[in-house]
Amino acid sequence: MRTMMAPKMKTALFVIVHWVFQYAMCRDVTLPNGPLFRVAGFRLALPCQVSGYEGSRTQEFEWFLYRNDAGGKQIGVVSTRDKGFPYAPFQARVRNGEVRIERDSGDMVRLVIQRLRAEDEGKYECYTPSTDSTYQGNYSALVPVKVIPDSLQISYIRSLTSQPVPEGSELTLTCSSSIQSEQLTHLSIVFGKRGGSERSDSGAGSEVSTIREIISIDKLLGVVPGRFYKKRYDDGEITLEKRNGEGGQGLYLMKMKAVQPDDAGSYFCEASQWIRDPDRTWQRIAQRTLDIGNLTIQQLAESLGVVSSPRGEVTLQVGSPLILTCEVLGLASEVNSGLLVQWMKRGSVSSDAVGSGGVEVEVARMSPDGTVSWGDDLSRASGGSLEKVSEGTYSLKLFSARPADSGVYRCVVSVYAGRKNPSLSIPATLTQRSEGVTVNLKTKDVLVSAVARLPRGPLLKRGSTITIICNATATATGPVQVQVQWLRRPIPEPAITRNSGGAPLDAELVAQPTLIATLMYNGVANIYVNDSEISIDRLSAVSYRLRIHMSTVENQGMYGCRAEVWGQDPHGGWYDTGAKAESNEVTVYLYARAADLLLIPLVVGVSSALFVGIFIIATVTCCFMKRLARQRAPK
Numbered sequence: 001m002r003t004m005m006a007p008k009m010k011t012a013l014f015v016i017v018h019w020v021f022q023y024a025m026c027r028d029v030t031l032p033n034g035p036l037f038r039v040a041g042f043r044l045a046l047p048c049q050v051s052g053y054e055g056s057r058t059q060e061f062e063w064f065l066y067r068n069d070a071g072g073k074q075i076g077v078v079s080t081r082d083k084g085f086p087y088a089p090f091q092a093r094v095r096n097g098e099v100r101i102e103r104d105s106g107d108m109v110r111l112v113i114q115r116l117r118a119e120d121e122g123k124y125e126c127y128t129p130s131t132d133s134t135y136q137g138n139y140s141a142l143v144p145v146k147v148i149p150d151s152l153q154i155s156y157i158r159s160l161t162s163q164p165v166p167e168g169s170e171l172t173l174t175c176s177s178s179i180q181s182e183q184l185t186h187l188s189i190v191f192g193k194r195g196g197s198e199r200s201d202s203g204a205g206s207e208v209s210t211i212r213e214i215i216s217i218d219k220l221l222g223v224v225p226g227r228f229y230k231k232r233y234d235d236g237e238i239t240l241e242k243r244n245g246e247g248g249q250g251l252y253l254m255k256m257k258a259v260q261p262d263d264a265g266s267y268f269c270e271a272s273q274w275i276r277d278p279d280r281t282w283q284r285i286a287q288r289t290l291d292i293g294n295l296t297i298q299q300l301a302e303s304l305g306v307v308s309s310p311r312g313e314v315t316l317q318v319g320s321p322l323i324l325t326c327e328v329l330g331l332a333s334e335v336n337s338g339l340l341v342q343w344m345k346r347g348s349v350s351s352d353a354v355g356s357g358g359v360e361v362e363v364a365r366m367s368p369d370g371t372v373s374w375g376d377d378l379s380r381a382s383g384g385s386l387e388k389v390s391e392g393t394y395s396l397k398l399f400s401a402r403p404a405d406s407g408v409y410r411c412v413v414s415v416y417a418g419r420k421n422p423s424l425s426i427p428a429t430l431t432q433r434s435e436g437v438t439v440n441l442k443t444k445d446v447l448v449s450a451v452a453r454l455p456r457g458p459l460l461k462r463g464s465t466i467t468i469i470c471n472a473t474a475t476a477t478g479p480v481q482v483q484v485q486w487l488r489r490p491i492p493e494p495a496i497t498r499n500s501g502g503a504p505l506d507a508e509l510v511a512q513p514t515l516i517a518t519l520m521y522n523g524v525a526n527i528y529v530n531d532s533e534i535s536i537d538r539l540s541a542v543s544y545r546l547r548i549h550m551s552t553v554e555n556q557g558m559y560g561c562r563a564e565v566w567g568q569d570p571h572g573g574w575y576d577t578g579a580k581a582e583s584n585e586v587t588v589y590l591y592a593r594a595a596d597l598l599l600i601p602l603v604v605g606v607s608s609a610l611f612v613g614i615f616i617i618a619t620v621t622c623c624f625m626k627r628l629a630r631q632r633a634p635k
Contacts, residue, residue: 031046
């Protein structure tokens, strides 16, 4: 019984598997779910895909239309295998390419009607001729298409003129658009620009015109900046606003706060009508583009100029006021720009040649918000001013010029075009420098000398007070004061070097001096070392004293002094005349005290006595132990 049922079960199982396989592999043609609403005069694209087929991977497709007013009559539209397939209503449109089939792959195509007409409304059928061994599945699919009237309108209020716009100006573009449809459709607006050029990947050195989206309001009413304009949008320099216009139209305003040279080009406004298909995807069903005009930018670099005065060279007496003027030319009056004005100086009285070198330093600056700050010399904040005299004119005043104020001055202006108060992260649009103004200051004829000496007295010993006298004299035509510095360097030690012939040569290692103390021109004492108790004072008009109390070995060295002359200007202020003199060096060596000299023999004597005593005790003990050992030994 079991042997008879086994073949039957195998047969039934084979039939089931074969049926399932055929069912899984049956042909299936798919189209988008309908109905689909599309706008007359615009593009219709219907994708059609076949699967589960046998035979060639490249399938053939045929499209039919069933018009609503034709009583279900089938009209051939276009075919992939038969050029004579189209019926009379579509023959001319197929020949000129208005109606065509675009193949995405071997089993997927799309029917394209470039300009949809009202009579194109109806049900579209996508049919695939069979290449299967058996006729199974569906070989066609239908989708209804509704053609709605074109109601998309777009206009502008004011177009761009050919007149150049200054760099940094504010640009405002307007665009009006509306749609009137019984269907639920959405509107999107895009402001864009044609122009500029980018290198093409197709050929080396070739350039192509670019189209860039600046900013848009999408179909869901979200504001979206273009890829190249996102930072400017985030900084608030590009905005897009929707307002209610006349006749129910939407009025869209795009503003660019500060136009740049890259903004030159042809501007357009693009309006698109969108609908959501039954498969929940958004489709663009209408689109219109309106040219607003060409924008030409007058670049700031072509007009900006910075002039400083007086020009050339200026020679002043020390203490006289120094007045320099900076004038900014070529700024458009309609552009609200921020200016950063800086006065820079190179060279000083200490340079070998005024203006010939040195580091350029900032004297003063005025920020775009009017804040004035001074460079490293903060004392100038009370002895000078930087003012805005008029629009584009700035004045630097030093009430009492000093010798250190000599050098080459330049006015440096950074323009933030269209940005009155720019943030720190925004770079300047353009920076320009004026020609240099050479400032020379006549200093007083000053003669100065300095002599260092040790006062007569007993030999200096450790723990005693070191006294060094500096005699400094200064001769000048006006009131002066001397500022004295004391310096010390180690006593040089002989070193063995070799000359070019290879013979030994005695030399001395010379170390750089260390600043010990300073007695300022105004009587203020500054001590720069903490390892000793130091005092400084002025003994007379030309005599200055340095004392080091409770001296140690570290205080030995070569001592000298430096005298610097400070003059007084007519306003009572003091300045460094630059005149200075270095004194001779005196050697300070500290001898040991008597107590220190007795300590060494005392230590040596005690050590010797201890050594002799230990040696004698050890010898006696050793002999005694040997003798005791012999007496105890058995005889």
